[in-house]
Amino acid sequence: xAATVIGQGIIIEGEVTSDEAVVVAGTVRGKLTVDGAVxxxxxAVVEADIGATTLSVGGSxxxxxxxxxxxxxxxxxxxxxxxxxxxxTIADGAVFKGNVDMDx
Amino acid sequence: MAxxxxxxxxxxxxxxxxxxxxxxxxxxxxxxxxxxxxxxxTLTDSARVKIESGALAARRVVVQGAVAGDIRATAAIVLExxxxxxxxxxxxxxxIRPGGLLRGHVSTSDSPAPARAAARSxxxxxxxxxxxxxxAPPPRRETPAAKPTxxAKPTxxAKxxxxxxxxxxxxxxGAKAQMKKKAGK
Numbered sequence: 001x002a003a004t005v006i007g008q009g010i011i012i013e014g015e016v017t018s019d020e021a022v023v024v025a026g027t028v029r030g031k032l033t034v035d036g037a038v039x040x041x042x043x044a045v046v047e048a049d050i051g052a053t054t055l056s057v058g059g060s061x062x063x064x065x066x067x068x069x070x071x072x073x074x075x076x077x078x079x080x081x082x083x084x085x086x087x088x089t090i091a092d093g094a095v096f097k098g099n100v101d102m103d104x
Numbered sequence: 105m106a107x108x109x110x111x112x113x114x115x116x117x118x119x120x121x122x123x124x125x126x127x128x129x130x131x132x133x134x135x136x137x138x139x140x141x142x143x144x145x146t147l148t149d150s151a152r153v154k155i156e157s158g159a160l161a162a163r164r165v166v167v168q169g170a171v172a173g174d175i176r177a178t179a180a181i182v183l184e185x186x187x188x189x190x191x192x193x194x195x196x197x198x199x200i201r202p203g204g205l206l207r208g209h210v211s212t213s214d215s216p217a218p219a220r221a222a223a224r225s226x227x228x229x230x231x232x233x234x235x236x237x238x239x240a241p242p243p244r245r246e247t248p249a250a251k252p253t254x255x256a257k258p259t260x261x262a263k264x265x266x267x268x269x270x271x272x273x274x275x276x277x278g279a280k281a282q283m284k285k286k287a288g289k
Contacts, residue, residue: 003112004113004114005110008108008127009111009127010111010123010127010129010141011122013122014120014121014122014137016119017117017119018117020115020116026108
């Protein structure tokens with residue numbers, strides 16, 4: 001389990017900064033900057049710009065996303081915003097609206 | 105997976121903003137802002153929490169780390185060894201274990217606000233009796249008022265005395281003695 005888990009009932013509004021992996025199952029509004037992996041679980045709502053090394057989206061994300069390594073948009077995941085990453089995968093059944101920039 | 109009912113803010117995490125919601129939460133990292141939780145909140149020894157406005161609120165709060173700000177719990181607050189709290193505590197049940205440090209007001213009543221209001225109004229009641237003491241001086245003022253009439257008399261004398269002195273210097277030294285000698289003759 002990751003060092004940080006933002007659970008289902010938890011709502012964070014503001015700026016979140018971390019140097020270790022973060023799992024979001026609740027709600028985050030604002031800004032999420034992580035020097036590590038970020039996992040957005042199914043049912044999670046993130047209305048924030050995200051910066052991470054790797055990002056996995058199974059929930060709903062609204063905001064611009066930047067990953068130094070990769071972004072994976074999973075089945076059932078929803079991403080509205082621009083994506084900037086070296087590698088991007090979008091699974092069948094995912095919802096995505098935005099630009100992709102893989103020229104990192 | 106065991107689900108995500110229990111949340112944890114890791115050691116390397118910094119949150120500037122508000123955390124709210126329901127469920128149990130364990131904070132190992134830093135929070136600057138506000139926490140309002142319907143559940144059990146545990147602040148571990150590495151936790152640094154600074155409450156910017158209002159109070160940290162939860163059903164039950166267990167502190168092992170550092171908190172700057174007021175803590176309010178609907179069930180209980182426990183300060184464990186290593187806890188450092190600068191702020192007021194308010195909960196129906198409060199425990200401070202040996203090794204827990206606190207600087208602030210502690211209230212185990214359900215409503216801490218009225219207790220504080222009474223404490224603040226108490227000094228004001230003490231001030232009220234002082235007012236009559238300040239009323240007393242007026243009689244003293246009457247005595248100075250009576251003095252002006254005698255003082256008024258000296259002033260004309262002072263003026264009559266005041267007028268001649270300039271004349272004195274015009275007389276040469278020893279002139280007055282000569283005048284007296286002439287008068288004596």
